[in-house]
Amino acid sequence: MSNKSYLSVYAKSFSWAGFFLPKKTLEKCSALYDFCRVADNIADDNENIENKEKKFNHFENNFNQKNFDDPIIKNMWDLIEEFNISLKIVQDLLIGIKSDIKDKVKLDTKKDLLVYSYRVAGTVGLMMAKILKVNKKSSLKSAIDLGIAMQLTNISRDVIEDSENNRFYINESFEEILSTINLADTFYENSFYSIKDIPISFRFSILVARRVYRKIGHKIKNKKNLENYLNSGKIYVSNVEKVFETFLSIFDLIRLSFSHKLDDEIQHDHNLINQEINLNERI
Numbered sequence: 303m304s305n306k307s308y309l310s311v312y313a314k315s316f317s318w319a320g321f322f323l324p325k326k327t328l329e330k331c332s333a334l335y336d337f338c339r340v341a342d343n344i345a346d347d348n349e350n351i352e353n354k355e356k357k358f359n360h361f362e363n364n365f366n367q368k369n370f371d372d373p374i375i376k377n378m379w380d381l382i383e384e385f386n387i388s389l390k391i392v393q394d395l396l397i398g399i400k401s402d403i404k405d406k407v408k409l410d411t412k413k414d415l416l417v418y419s420y421r422v423a424g425t426v427g428l429m430m431a432k433i434l435k436v437n438k439k440s441s442l443k444s445a446i447d448l449g450i451a452m453q454l455t456n457i458s459r460d461v462i463e464d465s466e467n468n469r470f471y472i473n474e475s476f477e478e479i480l481s482t483i484n485l486a487d488t489f490y491e492n493s494f495y496s497i498k499d500i501p502i503s504f505r506f507s508i509l510v511a512r513r514v515y516r517k518i519g520h521k522i523k524n525k526k527n528l529e530n531y532l533n534s535g536k537i538y539v540s541n542v543e544k545v546f547e548t549f550l551s552i553f554d555l556i557r558l559s560f561s562h563k564l565d566d567e568i569q570h571d572h573n574l575i576n577q578e579i580n581l582n583e584r585i
Contacts, residue, residue, distance in 0.1 A: 319507045320507060321507075322507035333377040334378070337374055338426055341396060365378070365396075385429075386432070406468045409472070413575075418471070419457070425446075444497075448493035458479050486519055
């Protein structure tokens with residue numbers, strides 16, 4: 303993929319927000335994203351299940367055996383050691399991605415949806431927070447919330463595309479899509495106050511990413527019904543809208559500075575996830 307990072311090619315919203323990070327920190331975040339993207343690409347490849355399983359197992363074994371001939375794996379292990387990232391978090395991520403390598407994926411309950419969203423995205427939020435030098439337990443829980451919120455946004459946006467790939471994370475009804483966006487909004491709200499615990503030089507970038515991604519959900523809500531949603535194609539945030547959301551993030555930064563709400567007071571909606579995964583062990 304030449305010298306471009308996966309972040310700049312695949313994750314336009316994150317790449318935009320990353321512009322506001324110090325260069326070295328952005329490089330570390332890109333290394334994490336590259337690892338996640340390579341694993342994810344195996345699950346999303348247009349190949350038969352057997353080949354995808356073989357490729358994924360090969361990648362997972364290379365990671366477990368520290369095959370540093372692969373720069374993606376070497377960079378990931380460097381992050382794990384530098385930022386003391388629990389291997390359980392990486393294993394959760396890989397389990398989540400591997401669960402998509404099936405002929406048909408169907409999530410039946412809110413618990414299934416939240417556990418899946420934690421595995422494939424809450425883990426990434428948690429690891430990203432560690433790279434951004436967040437140490438407080440309640441703030442790391444909020445980083446999980448932001449990852450989950452973004453994944454729920456993705457799921458709401460990609461219902462048609464996912465169903466074409468035989469993946470049914472939620473039902474194909476506008477009511478269910480709206481319900482998922484509203485659930486995402488709860489997690490976006492729970493992520494806000496803890497951003498105060500992120501070092502000041504990183505804070506604005508996270509506020510921008512949060513706002514730009516949340517905007518996707520607001521745009522879906524504005525479609526009003528399933529027919530408009532189906533006719534609109536892939537919903538994304540334009541560059542003009544990104545500039546506007548970035549401007550609004552300045553007010554978020556000010557609001558955060560004057561906020562007296564403690565992140566310890568936030569009631570994280572982790573009960574369903576904790577029935578299956580002990581999040582305290584990961585933090």
